[in-house]
Amino acid sequence: MITGDLKSKIDKLWEEFWVGGITNPLTVIEQITYLMYSRMLDTMESKDEQKKALAGVDFKPRFKSHQQDCRFSQYCNLSADEMMEVVRDRQTPTTKCSVCTGADGSTKDSYQSKAQAKRRSEIINEEHGIRLYVYQCDHGNGWHLTKSAG
Numbered sequence: 758m759i760t761g762d763l764k765s766k767i768d769k770l771w772e773e774f775w776v777g778g779i780t781n782p783l784t785v786i787e788q789i790t791y792l793m794y795s796r797m798l799d800t801m802e803s804k805d806e807q808k809k810a811l812a813g814v815d816f817k818p819r820f821k822s823h824q825q826d827c828r829f830s831q832y833c834n835l836s837a838d839e840m841m842e843v844v845r846d847r848q849t850p851t852t853k854c855s856v857c858t859g860a861d862g863s864t865k866d867s868y869q870s871k872a873q874a875k876r877r878s879e880i881i882n883e884e885h886g887i888r889l890y891v892y893q894c895d896h897g898n899g900w901h902l903t904k905s906a907g
């Protein structure tokens with residue numbers, strides 16, 4: 758059974774989620790799991806970096822140079838708004854356009870703002886070398902990305 762300091766930390770974290778509007782216990786556990794995984798990845802990367810610096814042991818980096826802001830140690834000390842910007846702009850949005858489809862027939866991702874769509878296109882370009890253009894949805898569902906410039 759968990760007691761004392763650890764229990765009070767877990768209760769405090771649970772309360773933070775509740776105050777933030779996340780009340781489903783499964784969602785809270787899912788989010789905590791993401792944070793633990795993110796921290797674990799960063800810890801493993803840091804250990805490999807130390808081994809390389811001290812003993813010259815080479816390793817395959819988990820984070821590329823332009824992905825350093827995604828490391829737990831980098832974003833955990835940001836303000837809530839700054840952290841939201843890093844996390845939200847890095848991940849594929851969860852909203853889909855109800856009308857527009859891509860060339861492969863799948864529904865288009867919708868971004869709330871032109872700036873978010875532009876940031877996502879920059880990340881895709883950095884990570885995959887694919888140039889995407891931003892355009893406003895004709896049906897009022899935010900902003901989309903496309904391969905064609907026209």
Ligand SMILES: [Zn+2]
Binds near residue numbers: 855
């Ligand atoms: Zn659309």
